[in-house]
Amino acid sequence: MTMLTFEPFRGLDTVTRRMFDTMSEMNRNVKQQVEQFSPRVDIAETEQAISLHVEIPGVQKEDVKISINEERILSIRGEKKQSETIEGQKFVRVESHFGTFARSFTLSDSIDINAIQAEFNNGILQITLPKVEPEKPKSIEVPIA
Numbered sequence: 001m002t003m004l005t006f007e008p009f010r011g012l013d014t015v016t017r018r019m020f021d022t023m024s025e026m027n028r029n030v031k032q033q034v035e036q037f038s039p040r041v042d043i044a045e046t047e048q049a050i051s052l053h054v055e056i057p058g059v060q061k062e063d064v065k066i067s068i069n070e071e072r073i074l075s076i077r078g079e080k081k082q083s084e085t086i087e088g089q090k091f092v093r094v095e096s097h098f099g100t101f102a103r104s105f106t107l108s109d110s111i112d113i114n115a116i117q118a119e120f121n122n123g124i125l126q127i128t129l130p131k132v133e134p135e136k137p138k139s140i141e142v143p144i145a
Contacts (some may be wrong), residue, residue, distance in 0.1 A: 037097035037098065037100070037101045038101055038103065039054050039055055039056045039076075039103060040055045041053065041054050041055075041103060047131070048130065048131060049128050049129055049131055050111065050128075050129040050131065051126065051127065051128055052105070052125075052126070053126055054124070054125040054126075054127070055123065056078065056101070056123055056124075057123035058083075058096075058123065059123065060081075063078045063079045063080070063081070064076065064077070064078040064120065065078060066118055068113050068116070072106060072107040072108075072109075072111075072113065073104050073107070074104065074106075074107055074116075074127075076101075076102065076104075076127075078100070078101055078102075079099065079101070080097065080098050081098065082096075082098040107129065110131050111129045111131060112129075112130045112132040115130045116129055117130075
C-alpha cells in the first residue's frame with residue numbers, strides 16, 4: 001500500500017504569486033496614468049559655468065517658460081500637447097507622456113542670475129548658468145577703546 005502525504009498549502013504559492021503579479025500590473029498602469037510628465041535633465045559643470053541639458057521632445061519653444069524667483073530657484077515649466085488623432089484610428093497602447101511639466105533647481109550664490117542664457121533646438125533646452133567669483137569677506141579693523 002502506498003502512503004500519500006497530504007499537503008494542504010500545495011499550490012497556494014502559485015495563486016499568491018499570480019495575485020501579486022496582477023496587483024502590481026494594475027498599480028503600474030494606474031501610476032502611468034496619474035504620473036506627471038517630467039523631462040530628463042543632465043547637469044554639467046566647468047570652471048566658468050553650469051549647464052542644464054533638458055530633453056523635451058515634442059514640445060514647442062512657445063510652450064516652455066523659464067523663471068527665477070527671489071529665492072534663487074530656477075523653474076522650467078511647460079506643456080507637451082497630445083498629438084491629434086486621425087479619425088477612425090484607435091490607440092491600442094500609449095506610452096508617450098503628455099501634459100504639463102515642471103522642474104526646479106536651487107541656484108547657489110556662485111551663479112550670476114543676470115547672465116543666464118537659454119537655447120532651444122530640436123527638443124533640447126540648453127540653459128547656461130555662468131559662475132561668478134563670490135565676494136570675499138572684507139576685513140575690517142575694529143579699534144579698541
